[in-house]
Amino acid sequence: MTKATPETTERRSTRQRSLILDVVQHSHAHPDAEEVYRIARRKIALLSLGTVYRNLRVLVEEGLIREVQSAGKVVRYDGMLEAHSHFQCTSCGRIIDLPRVPKFDAPKNPELKGCEVQDFKLDLFGLCPICRTERKS
Amino acid sequence: MTKATPETTERRSTRQRSLILDVVQHSHAHPDAEEVYRIARRKIALLSLGTVYRNLRVLVEEGLIREVQSAGKVVRYDGMLEAHSHFQCTSCGRIIDLPRVPKFDAPKNPELKGCEVQDFKLDLFGLCPICRTERKS
DNA sequence: CTGAGTGCAAAAGCTTTGCATCTTG
DNA sequence: CAAGATGCAAAGCTTTTGCACTCAG
Numbered sequence: 670m671t672k673a674t675p676e677t678t679e680r681r682s683t684r685q686r687s688l689i690l691d692v693v694q695h696s697h698a699h700p701d702a703e704e705v706y707r708i709a710r711r712k713i714a715l716l717s718l719g720t721v722y723r724n725l726r727v728l729v730e731e732g733l734i735r736e737v738q739s740a741g742k743v744v745r746y747d748g749m750l751e752a753h754s755h756f757q758c759t760s761c762g763r764i765i766d767l768p769r770v771p772k773f774d775a776p777k778n779p780e781l782k783g784c785e786v787q788d789f790k791l792d793l794f795g796l797c798p799i800c801r802t803e804r805k806s
Numbered sequence: 807m808t809k810a811t812p813e814t815t816e817r818r819s820t821r822q823r824s825l826i827l828d829v830v831q832h833s834h835a836h837p838d839a840e841e842v843y844r845i846a847r848r849k850i851a852l853l854s855l856g857t858v859y860r861n862l863r864v865l866v867e868e869g870l871i872r873e874v875q876s877a878g879k880v881v882r883y884d885g886m887l888e889a890h891s892h893f894q895c896t897s898c899g900r901i902i903d904l905p906r907v908p909k910f911d912a913p914k915n916p917e918l919k920g921c922e923v924q925d926f927k928l929d930l931f932g933l934c935p936i937c938r939t940e941r942k943s
Numbered sequence: 944c945t946g947a948g949t950g951c952a953a954a955a956g957c958t959t960t961g962c963a964t965c966t967t968g
Numbered sequence: 969c970a971a972g973a974t975g976c977a978a979a980g981c982t983t984t985t986g987c988a989c990t991c992a993g
Contacts, residue, residue: 743957784933
């Protein structure tokens with residue numbers, strides 16, 4: 670439904686779009702739209718929030734950045750395109766990027782009959798080194 | 807932080823709360839608040855949407871149901887508490903429960919050095935049988 | 944009875960969109 | 969220059985909240 674229409678649409682490159690891409694790619698913090706807006710405005714002062722939302726959507730559509738589900742309701746963005754996983758510490762909340770994705774068997778669950786699996790997301794939870802040490806004491 | 811306050815708060819059981827719990831537990835569709843509301847109103851006609859939101863939050867707090875991150879912005883709920891994975895259709899948003907969790911190698915990423923991995927969550931994404939068929943046409 | 948829970952509606956986020964204007968190709 | 973992109977602000981949705989009333993314990 671909301672699929673890419675096979676191009677009547679020509680795409681132009683604008684200062685705003687490159688800047689927004691740059692901000693997401695250089696942030697390690699999985700920023701949401703508001704944060705991208707705040708950072709980007711340091712470069713283009715009269716940037717509009719609407720433009721940020723519009724471009725984040727465009728960039729996701731083009732596969733240049735990626736949406737990540739966070740715990741809250743807001744959508745966050747990730748400029749790291751290589752497949753990777755996250756480890757989140759259940760004690761302090763810190764998120765560690767895991768560039769190498771643990772391998773797992775192609776799921777053969779009967780429930781997936783007829784489904785086309787395109788992607789997956791793996792999140793690990795536990796104690797980070799710091800919290801683990803603290804707990805021992 | 808948002809940990810259970812050691813109870814000044816007494817909790818009462820109301821028709822509305824039990825009904826909402828019942829609806830989530832018996833739905834296989836990972837309903838969002840609106841859907842819970844729609845279904846629950848068949849039993850309590852003048853139920854209020856605000857009450858649904860309030861109780862969903864309470865039930866999650868008590869660990870009786872679980873929030874699941876969906877691709878959209880809305881929060882969805884899951885009455886299945888046993889460990890399981892999800893497959894979500896990227897086209898229609900439908901979520902399918904996968905009771906059997908795919909096996910994967912214990913992650914050996916160097917980033918995890920010193921971490922104690924306690925749990926993990928795997929989500930699959932792709933096209934459900936229905937949307938897959940539609941696309942082909 | 945007392946206060947947690949409810950219904951209702953208003954308010955508060957976050958995101959999208961219409962429109963006139965500006966820019967890119 | 970034509971059409972995509974922007975800025976601004978209004979509109980849209982989902983979720984939260986204030987308040988008076990209700991009902992469980």
